[in-house]
Amino acid sequence: MTIRRSSNDRLALGALLVLAVGTFTVGTDGFVLNGLLPTIAADLRVSEAAAGQLTTVFAVTYAISSPLIAAFTGRLDRRWVLGAGMVLFTIGMAGQALGESFAVVAIARVLAALGAAAFQSNAYVLAGALASDERRGRALATVSAGMSVSMVVGVPIGVLAGTWFGWRAVMWGIGAVAVVVALLVPLLPGVRMPTVSLRDRLAVVARPPIARVLGVSVLGTAAGFAAFVYLPVLVAPVAAGAMISWLLIGFGIGQIAGNAFAGRATxxxxxxxxxxxxxxxxxxxLALVDVAVLSLPGALVLALASGIFGGMLMVPQQHRxxxxxxxxxxxxxxxxxSAIYAGGAxxxxxxxxxxSSAGVWWVGPVAAFIALLAFALSLPSRTRVAQSA
Known part of the structure; x- marks a missing residue:
C-alpha cells in the first residue's frame, strides 16, 4: 500500500493522544445520554421512550453516513476530514445545548453523528496507516482506549454534572473538549490514502472476507448490547441506584484492560x-449471567469480565x-x-x-447464543483451510 504522508512520518505519542481524546469525546456523548434521559425528557416535554429515540437517531445516522463519508472524502488528507468532523460534531453539541424542542435536538443529534462518523473511523485509519506493522495493534488500541475511558470517566462525570448543572451544561462541556481537539488536528501528521473509485469503494463490503469480519462485528456487538442495555433489570435483585454506576465503572475498567491487552496481544x-x-x-x-446476578460480588465480576472480553474485540477486527x-x-x-452501531441497535x-416476551432469565442465554454465532462466523471457512493446506 502506498501512502502519501507529510514530512513527519513518525506517529508520535502526542498524535495518538489527540486521536484518543477525540474518540473519548465522541464516546462520552454516545454513552452519557442514557444516564440523562429522564432529565432530557422532562426538559423537552416528551416521554422517556421518545427521548430514547435520540440515541436511535444518532446510531442510525452514524451507521449510514460512515461508509459514505469515507467514500466521498477518499482523496482528502485525513486531517481535513478529522477536523471537519470534529467541527460538525461541535455544532451538533451546541445545537443540543440550545435546542428548545425535541425536533431541534434530534436534528442536532444528526449533525453530531455525522461529525462523529467522520472523525472516529478516520482516527483509526490515521493511527493504523502511520504505525509500522509490528506496532499497529498498539496504535489502534491507544486510539480505541478513548472510547473505553469515556465509560469509566466521561459517563460518571457527565451524569454527575447533569445532576448538578443540568444536561445542557454537559452538552456544552463535551462541545468545549471537541473544540480543543479540532484545534489540535492540524498538528497531526498528514496522510493521503490510496484513491479508489466510488464503485470500488462501495464494493468493499461485497468481498467475502471483509463481509465475514463485519458480520463478526455486528454479532459480537449485538451480544454485548443485548445484555448490557438491560443491566439495571438484570441486576435489580442485588443492585440499584448508585450501585449501578459502580457496575458501569467496573465494565469500563474491564474495557480499558481488555483493550490494552488486545493491542499488544494482536x-x-x-x-x-x-x-x-x-x-x-x-x-x-453471558452464559453465566443468571448465576452471576444472584449476588452483588457476582454482578461486579460479571461487569468486569464483560468489559474485558468485549474490550478485546475491536482491535483485532480493525487490524484484520x-x-x-x-x-x-x-x-x-x-x-x-457502521457494523458496531448496527450491532448495538x-x-x-x-x-x-x-x-418482554420470555423474561429476564432468558436475556443472558440469548446474548450468549449471539456471541456463539459471532465466534462461529469468525472461524476460517473450509474453502480457505483447504487452499491453505
Whole structure:
C-alpha cells in the first residue's frame, strides 16, 4: 500500500493522544445520554421512550453516513476530514445545548453523528496507516482506549454534572473538549490514502472476507448490547441506584484492560487468536449471567469480565480489516464503525424482545447464543483451510 504522508512520518505519542481524546469525546456523548434521559425528557416535554429515540437517531445516522463519508472524502488528507468532523460534531453539541424542542435536538443529534462518523473511523485509519506493522495493534488500541475511558470517566462525570448543572451544561462541556481537539488536528501528521473509485469503494463490503469480519462485528456487538442495555433489570435483585454506576465503572475498567491487552496481544499473537479469546470469553460470561446476578460480588465480576472480553474485540477486527483492504482501509474501517452501531441497535432490540416476551432469565442465554454465532462466523471457512493446506 502506498501512502502519501507529510514530512513527519513518525506517529508520535502526542498524535495518538489527540486521536484518543477525540474518540473519548465522541464516546462520552454516545454513552452519557442514557444516564440523562429522564432529565432530557422532562426538559423537552416528551416521554422517556421518545427521548430514547435520540440515541436511535444518532446510531442510525452514524451507521449510514460512515461508509459514505469515507467514500466521498477518499482523496482528502485525513486531517481535513478529522477536523471537519470534529467541527460538525461541535455544532451538533451546541445545537443540543440550545435546542428548545425535541425536533431541534434530534436534528442536532444528526449533525453530531455525522461529525462523529467522520472523525472516529478516520482516527483509526490515521493511527493504523502511520504505525509500522509490528506496532499497529498498539496504535489502534491507544486510539480505541478513548472510547473505553469515556465509560469509566466521561459517563460518571457527565451524569454527575447533569445532576448538578443540568444536561445542557454537559452538552456544552463535551462541545468545549471537541473544540480543543479540532484545534489540535492540524498538528497531526498528514496522510493521503490510496484513491479508489466510488464503485470500488462501495464494493468493499461485497468481498467475502471483509463481509465475514463485519458480520463478526455486528454479532459480537449485538451480544454485548443485548445484555448490557438491560443491566439495571438484570441486576435489580442485588443492585440499584448508585450501585449501578459502580457496575458501569467496573465494565469500563474491564474495557480499558481488555483493550490494552488486545493491542499488544494482536501484535504478538495475531488478530485471529485475540478475537477468538474475546468471543469465547464473551460466550462464557453471558452464559453465566443468571448465576452471576444472584449476588452483588457476582454482578461486579460479571461487569468486569464483560468489559474485558468485549474490550478485546475491536482491535483485532480493525487490524484484520486494515490487512484485508489495503486499497480502501478508510472505507473498510468506516464500515466497521457502521457494523458496531448496527450491532448495538440489533442487540438492544433483541434484548428488549426477549425481556418482554420470555423474561429476564432468558436475556443472558440469548446474548450468549449471539456471541456463539459471532465466534462461529469468525472461524476460517473450509474453502480457505483447504487452499491453505
Amino acid at each position: 501484535d504478538s499473537l495475531g488478530p485471529a487468536r485475540v478475537r477468538a479469546i474475546s468471543l469465547v470469553g464473551t460466550v462464557v460470561t 480489516l486494515f490487512s484485508l483492504a489495503p486499497d480502501a482501509p478508510t472505507v473498510a474501517l468506516g464500515l466497521n464503525g 440489533l442487540g438492544a432490540a433483541l434484548g428488549g424482545v426477549v425481556l
